[in-house]
Amino acid sequence: GENVEQHPSTLSVQEGDSAVIKCTYSDSASNYFPWYKQELGKRPQLIIDIRSNVGEKKDQRIAVTLNKTAKHFSLHITETQPEDSAVYFCAASRVNTDKLIFGTGTRLQVFP
Amino acid sequence: DAGVIQSPRHEVTEMGQEVTLRCKPISGHNSLFWYRQTMMRGLELLIYFNNNVPIDDSGMPEDRFSAKMPNASFSTLKIQPSEPRDSAVYFCASSLRLAGGWDTQYFGPGTRLTVL
Numbered sequence: 622g623e624n625v626e627q628h629p630s631t632l633s634v635q636e637g638d639s640a641v642i643k644c645t646y647s648d649s650a651s652n653y654f655p656w657y658k659q660e661l662g663k664r665p666q667l668i669i670d671i672r673s674n675v676g677e678k679k680d681q682r683i684a685v686t687l688n689k690t691a692k693h694f695s696l697h698i699t700e701t702q703p704e705d706s707a708v709y710f711c712a713a714s715r716v717n718t719d720k721l722i723f724g725t726g727t728r729l730q731v732f733p
Numbered sequence: 734d735a736g737v738i739q740s741p742r743h744e745v746t747e748m749g750q751e752v753t754l755r756c757k758p759i760s761g762h763n764s765l766f767w768y769r770q771t772m773m774r775g776l777e778l779l780i781y782f783n784n785n786v787p788i789d790d791s792g793m794p795e796d797r798f799s800a801k802m803p804n805a806s807f808s809t810l811k812i813q814p815s816e817p818r819d820s821a822v823y824f825c826a827s828s829l830r831l832a833g834g835w836d837t838q839y840f841g842p843g844t845r846l847t848v849l
Contacts, residue, residue, distance in 0.1 A: 655837070664824060664840040665776070710776060719764045719830055720789055721838060723776045 623648045625713050627724030634701050635732055642727045644711035645693040651713040654687060654694045655721070660707045668709075669696070701731045735759075737841035739825050745847045751813040754844045757806055758827030766826040766838060767800055767810050776824075782808065783830060815848045822846070 624647040634640050644654075652673035657665035671678045671685045671694065678685050682701075687694040698705055708728050712721040738757040746752055758765050766781040780790040782802045790800070797816070802808040812819055822843045828836035 664842050666840070667837050670837070719766070719781055719783060719828065719836065719838075720778060723778075725775045 623651075623713075623722045625711060625722045625724040627711050627727060629727060630725065631728045631730070633730045633732065636701060636703060638701055640698045640701050640705070640729055640731075642696045642709055642711070642729070643693060644695070644713075644724050645691075646713040646722070647692070648713065648715065648722075649692065650715045651692075651722075653714045654685070655712050656683075656685060656696050657710045657712065657723075658707045659710065659726075665710060698729075701729075703731050703733050705729060706731045737825055737827050737839055739823075739841040739844050741844060742842060743845045743847075745849065746815055747849050748816055749814045750848075751811065752815045752819075752846060752848075754810040754823050754825075754846070756808045756810070756825030756841060758808070758825070759839055760806070762827035762829045762839075763805070764828045764830045764836065764838075765802060765808050766828075767808070768824040768826065768840075769821045770824060770843075771821045779810070812846075815846075817848045820846055820848050 626645045628643050655670035658668045659665040669683050669685050671687050682699045684697045708726045710726050711724040714721045740755045764783045767779040769777045779792045780800045785802045800810045822845050824843045825841040826838040828838045830836050
């Protein structure tokens with residue numbers, strides 16, 4: 622069945638360093654890949670997404686890359702700040718379906 | 734825009750009691766999702782509706798769980814009878830599904846359910 626694996630489960634970095642979170646999906650028909658950030662006690666919020674017709678998308682300090690052949694996509698955060706500390710979830714879905722399959726989450730801690 | 738509204742925000746109940754969680758999606762959205770989040774199982778999709786019709790309920794854990802969407806602006810998730818293992822945060826999310834498009838899901842603040 623559909624599955625999204627996410628690694629690592631926890632990630633600690635020093636402020637100013639980069640952080641990379643990787644996800645692998647199983648459904649080759651997946652073509653929409655959003656990333657959500659969830660701060661402690663808050664709701665998940667979309668931070669960036671990518672469609673299958675592009676290989677990379679960037680928004681200020683965050684970027685997402687997609688490798689459809691290998692069926693994996695990654696979130697890159699540069700110049701990390703303490704406020705980036707949160708749990709990050711990747712997800713995947715097919716076009717014309719609403720169902721998102723979420724990864725298990727990565728807890729990112731940025732130390733000042 | 735008020736965003737997705739959920740009530741109650743916190744619910745503490747005793748095992749065996751009926752629990753009803755409520756959700757009001759963003760006005761104009763036509764898809765609604767119920768998720769459950771726990772440390773052990775992460776973020777799980779329970780059921781989702783499109784144009785008030787249930788599309789996929791394969792994530793509903795068992796017959797004790799039921800969900801309805803009587804109109805475009807209201808949905809309920811009911812657990813009867815509740816059990817301690819149902820303790821979790823329940824999120825409602827909504828999106829605007831367009832033909833051929835990918836849709837951002839917007840989450841509500843969640844309901845933290847504790848079953849004693």
